[in-house]
Amino acid sequence: MERDGERVEEAKARLITELQLLSTITSKIKAFGLFEIKTTNSASWNSILSLRPLAQSFIFCNVNNGENSWFWYDRWTPFDQLINFLGPNGPRDLRIPTSAHVKDACSASGWLLSQPRSDNALKLHIHLTTITNPRHLNEQDSYHWCVDGRDIMGFSSSKTWEALRPRATPKDWFKEIWFSGAIPRQAFMMWLANYNRLPTKVRMSSWGLNVQTACCFCNNNEESRDHLFLSCPYTISLWRLIFARLDRNRAPFISWTELLSWVRVSTSAAPNILKKLVTQSLIYNTWRQRNSANHHNGFAPPQTTFSTIDRDIRNVISARRHRKKFSSLIQLWIQ
Template identity: 45%
Template sequence: MSKPPSLWSDWHWNKHLQERSFWTIEPSTTDSWAWRRLLKLRDLALQFCKVSLGNGKSASFWFDSWSPLGQLITHIGPQGPRALRLRQDAVVADALQDSTWILPHPRSQQEVDLHSYLTTISLPLSPDIDDIYEWIAGDSPLRVFRSSTTWEILRPRQEEVDWHDVVWFKGAIPKHSFTMWVANYDILPTRSRLATWGMAITTDCPFCSRSIETRDHLFLRCEYSLDVWREVFIRCHPPVSTFTDWSELLSWIRAVGPAKLKLMRKLATQTVIFHLWKQRNNLIHNQISFPPASVFYFVDKEMRNIISARKHRNQFQSLMAS
């Protein structure tokens, strides 16, 4: 909109806009996927994209947010161009004549609001200053687009949970963290959950076939999983007693101790959960079974790879000798 000096901007101006408003242009079947996605994001962009008036010769009167009222076509309504006798493609300067606003007498509260704001604008507009398009995201002093500040405004927010650092932390493997995150919310599609959805399947644990497959049984109480955990405990200091539920696992990870031990427990827990779930799926869907010792071998190998790949980081250096 501000026509920055870039090949990307010039191409879109000549290919798609051709002096038309970005806010009103309709997507074409020949448009690229990226351009169509940009057009779909216009409603979100409106809350950030503002115009600082200069000479009023480029800011769209109806579709650019040059006043605190936002888009005037939305504030006044689709009948606005007829009511104010300004065509839809008018710029702000078209509403001025000899340093005077030439709008008709207001007939609605929305038009009164507009007239009230116009009285605060110093006239005449500066003829040598171009209209400036700014990206205003919250309290950020910057007036250009930055994905980080924009995401801070848009991202959904919830109260901080006490287990966040067990799931998301520097050095974690994304696929491990994701599996841990889903498991922590107890929404993995275990057989007991699938049965509650109406699926006609057995609810027996695929590892032991002696108990119902719930999250806590699958990962913490099944003898198959316990064999894997016993090997992990040799290297990560075992808990006082065997885990009986998920909260005890989280407490063990966060237990008081050296920082390197906490990091080791986080990494090990996520790796174990990931590989147990992977082996569970392998067994159900591919009929491929490995003994617990093999699963721990995969866990141990991946732990070594994780640590060695991050040995240049201070927090991982102390794990190299562990």
């Protein structure tokens, strides 16, 4: 019985502590627009506060009775935050304190704002004549997460990121690398190769590292991206095995641009999606054999590597055979 009593007291103490913590957090959230970043705050709380300008652009307050909405700091009018719209002298000019809620700025007979002294203040007065006096409403204020001016009915990280993320002009090669059906690790390898960011021996030497730059497959040329994937006898053997199935009259590529151009062209005998899958598999498996040669003192012959490429293509097509664009690829690949 004594142990049970101790457990009850411990549970009560924990509950009281949690309620106190919740009360503290709630009070801070209510003053979200008024709190300042201070060295006395915790690092996590200061980090949250630093995101206020970003978050404020998405949060819109739908004012009803005006009890919870801040007059100066919530976005409840078409003019965003009134403290920014009217400037730091706005509270003095309108005679509304910075700590006021919307309901504090009106009475049952109307709004309590002083006469406008600026064009922006006049615009606010005109807008307030178009909305219902909060003193006449009983419903609580509500907050909404809006993206591009539209209420998305709750928070959405994907839609918010789409609105926030930096954007650049789409690259002309992106469809050759990122496409539905690609193997993620192979697409990522292709992306690195396209940017020439793979740590080939030539690149490592340019960083000041003391490495031999000779190709690990042929030992006749320096290991650059274009040599490794396009002109090395090892990869030329792989390309010939691929051309035998997809493009019998095709000559070896002489540049990376020519490779991308070949991948883009789609024919009845070799749809570009099949070319993209084969190219990415070749880049990925050639790099694996290159690492094996450099770190394990050996690499598989071209025919063995091609068998791995062949298995990759068959597995991808088999897994997606119910998709329309993959349904006929297996016949084209094994013919």
